[in-house]
Each structure stands twice: as structure tokens, then as C-alpha cells.
Amino acid sequence: MIKMLAGKTYRLRISNVGTALSFNFRIQNHRMVLVETEGSYTQQIELNSLDVHVGQSYSVLVTADQLESDYYIVATPTQVEINDSDINGVAVLHYSDSETPAAGPLPAGPHPLDRVFSVGQARSIRWNMTTGAGRPNPQGTFNVRNVTISQTFVLRSSKETIRGFARYTVNNVSYMTPQTPPKLADYYANGSGVYRLDAFPFASVNPEAALETSVVSGTHKAWVEIVFRNEQEAMDAWHLDGFSFYVIGFGDGEWAPASREGYNVWDPVVRSTVQVYPGGWTAVLAYLDNPGMWNLRSQLLENWYLGEELYVRVYDADPNPAKELPPPGNLLLCGRPLSILTNQNHI
Numbered sequence: 001m002i003k004m005l006a007g008k009t010y011r012l013r014i015s016n017v018g019t020a021l022s023f024n025f026r027i028q029n030h031r032m033v034l035v036e037t038e039g040s041y042t043q044q045i046e047l048n049s050l051d052v053h054v055g056q057s058y059s060v061l062v063t064a065d066q067l068e069s070d071y072y073i074v075a076t077p078t079q080v081e082i083n084d085s086d087i088n089g090v091a092v093l094h095y096s097d098s099e100t101p102a103a104g105p106l107p108a109g110p111h112p113l114d115r116v117f118s119v120g121q122a123r124s125i126r127w128n129m130t131t132g133a134g135r136p137n138p139q140g141t142f143n144v145r146n147v148t149i150s151q152t153f154v155l156r157s158s159k160e161t162i163r164g165f166a167r168y169t170v171n172n173v174s175y176m177t178p179q180t181p182p183k184l185a186d187y188y189a190n191g192s193g194v195y196r197l198d199a200f201p202f203a204s205v206n207p208e209a210a211l212e213t214s215v216v217s218g219t220h221k222a223w224v225e226i227v228f229r230n231e232q233e234a235m236d237a238w239h240l241d242g243f244s245f246y247v248i249g250f251g252d253g254e255w256a257p258a259s260r261e262g263y264n265v266w267d268p269v270v271r272s273t274v275q276v277y278p279g280g281w282t283a284v285l286a287y288l289d290n291p292g293m294w295n296l297r298s299q300l301l302e303n304w305y306l307g308e309e310l311y312v313r314v315y316d317a318d319p320n321p322a323k324e325l326p327p328p329g330n331l332l333l334c335g336r337p338l339s340i341l342t343n344q345n346h347i
């Protein structure tokens with residue numbers, strides 16, 4: 001139950017901390033004003049309902065401007081065919097002087113399979129040019145109109161069978177978790193024996209589904225364009241560690257270089273997790289100014305666990321600890337680097 005005083009305005013933070021399903025969020029008889037998502041101030045659009053995909057967060061403002069009463073707050077699965085209403089999340093908005101329980105049917109949202117609504121709303125979520133907030137772009141602007149793209153990754157996710165087991169793949173490669181964390185392998189052994197740098201096909205599809213510890217080079221202090229293609233039947237959501245990215249486009253079907261003409265390079269929001277619709281694509285831009293070994297993954301737990309991820313190695317030869325701290329003295333060395341350092345054979 002959320003309590004509100006009549007006439008006041010409240011900020012609600014809404015996060016999808018689920019592992020599989022997108023949801024649509026709404027409040028009976030109340031509209032919401034979208035103000036923020038994952039650190040970006042958004043254009044303040046008024047909404048009856050809001051789609052929140054796995055791993056995403058939003059802030060909305062809600063004004064208690066209705067009759068003193070209780071009202072339903074609901075979150076229902078969206079972009080999926082589910083007939084089980086038990087899966088609905090229901091809460092109550094309680095006006096402090098209300099003695100009237102919430103009543104009536106739960107407020108209706110868009111049809112769960114209404115893709116046009118969902119994509120349309122996603123496209124309408126844009127950077128707010130008039131708030132006095134820090135500019136996210138290191139070049140000092142809000143837009144990404146004039147950036148030079150140095151790399152393009154086209155990442156196709158699908159579900160395959162490898163050695164008799166169901167696996168999720170990216171460009172037909174399913175991530176295999178090594179004994180040694182990639183960061184340790186990189187720092188102590190240049191990846192040797194743990195991963196093969198850039199063996200991963202970042203712009204093509206492996207002829208056969210395979211297992212690999214995928215690590216791709218991301219160029220330090222350069223812009224990377226990442227296109228996520230969803231070749232599954234269900235929604236997907238991708239998360240990048242280490243950076244936020246600019247969400248510049250959603251499209252149906254295949255992505256092609258000509259799809260860039262439809263990008264929003266004027267006022268895209270900057271966020272950490274983005275949805276990818278089944279059979280469609282989502283394009284983002286990231287400025288790789290943060291050295292490290294960064295995980296790029298499906299935020300859907302089953303997909304992630306079964307291989308829909310890779311690492312992006314952003315290397316900076318400068319040992320300046322202001323950029324990347326050296327490992328602490330008590331760092332646990334597990335896996336292969338330990339055997340190299342101690343010259344013993346560990347598994």
C-alpha cells in the first residue's frame with residue numbers, strides 16, 4: 001500500500017527486478033508524468049500506463065488529485081501471451097483520509113500483445129533538453145548527431161541446441177563460463193588459455209552453434225554502435241556493464257546499414273538496459289571511455305545463464321589508477337592465473 005495526501009505530488013520509482021517478463025504498470029484513475037529513466041531526465045510525457053522491461057527503471061510523478069478513496073495499482077505481464085491472472089501484481093494507492101476500499105475491475109492496460117503501443121511508447125521516451133542536468137555526452141552535448149562510429153557490433157540472439165542441451169546464443173555462439181574470471185585472465189595472462197580475444201564474430205553469424213568464452217575488443221575512447229537483433233519468439237532485454245548507452249532506434253525485421261537513417265540522434269535517452277522485441281532490433285551507441293572487462297548480456301536470467309552474453313574488453317595501457325584501480329593485495333586468484341603465478345598445476 002502506498003499512502004498519499006490529497007493534493008500532493010509524489011515521485012514513484014518503478015523497477016522491473018523480474019527475471020523473465022516485461023510488465024505494464026498503471027494506477028486506477030490516475031495519470032503519471034514520466035520524468036526519469038536510469039539516470040536520464042526524460043521529456044515529461046503524460047501516461048496512462050508504462051511498459052517496464054526486465055532490468056529497467058523509471059521515475060514518474062503522480063498527483064493525488066482524485067476523490068479521497070483507495071485505488072488499484074497494477075503491474076501485468078506484457079508482450080507475452082499469458083492467461084494466468086495470478087501473475088498480476090496488485091497494490092493499493094491509499095489517500096490518507098480515505099475510508100473507501102479500492103473497487104471495480106483492475107484498470108485496463110493496452111492489449112498484452114499490442115506491439116505498436118509498446119514500441120510507440122519506447123520511441124516517445126526522449127532526453128529532456130530543458131532540465132539543468134549534466135550532459136551525458138563527453139563531447140558536451142545531449143545529442144549524438146556528430147559522433148564518429150568506430151565499431152559496429154550486430155548481435156543476434158537465438159535459442160539453439162548444442163550437444164543436446166538448450167542454449168542461448170549470440171551470433172550462434174553461446175558463452176561458456178571459464179574457470180578463470182576473464183578480468184583476472186586478462187590482467188595476469190593476457191587472456192592466454194582462457195579466451196581467444198576477438199574470436200567472437202561480432203558482425204557475422206557462426207556457421208554452427210558453438211560454445212566459446214566470447215571476448216571482443218572495444219576501442220578505448222571511441223564510439224561503438226551495437227545492434228541487438230532478437231531472433232527468439234519472446235522479448236529480450238540487454239544490459240551493458242561499465243557504460244550507459246544511447247538508445248537510438250527500434251525496428252522490425254532485419255537491421256541494415258540503411259536503418260541508420262531512422263535513428264533518433266537528436267535526443268535519445270541514456271540508459272543501461274534496453275528491450276529488444278521478438279523479430280526486431282534495437283540500436284544503441286556507447287562511448288567506451290571506461291577501461292575494463294565489461295559484461296554485455298541478456299538481462300533475462302534464463303538467457304543469461306544459458307549463454308546469451310559476452311565480454312567487451314576496453315583496454316587502456318595507461319596504468320593511472322584514476323582510470324582503473326590496480327587489483328587489491330588480497331585479491332583471490334582463482335583458476336588459471338593462480339597456476340601461472342605459483343607455477344603449480346591447479347584445475
Ligand SMILES: [Cu+2]
Nearest residue numbers: 239240241242
Ligand atoms: Cu551493470
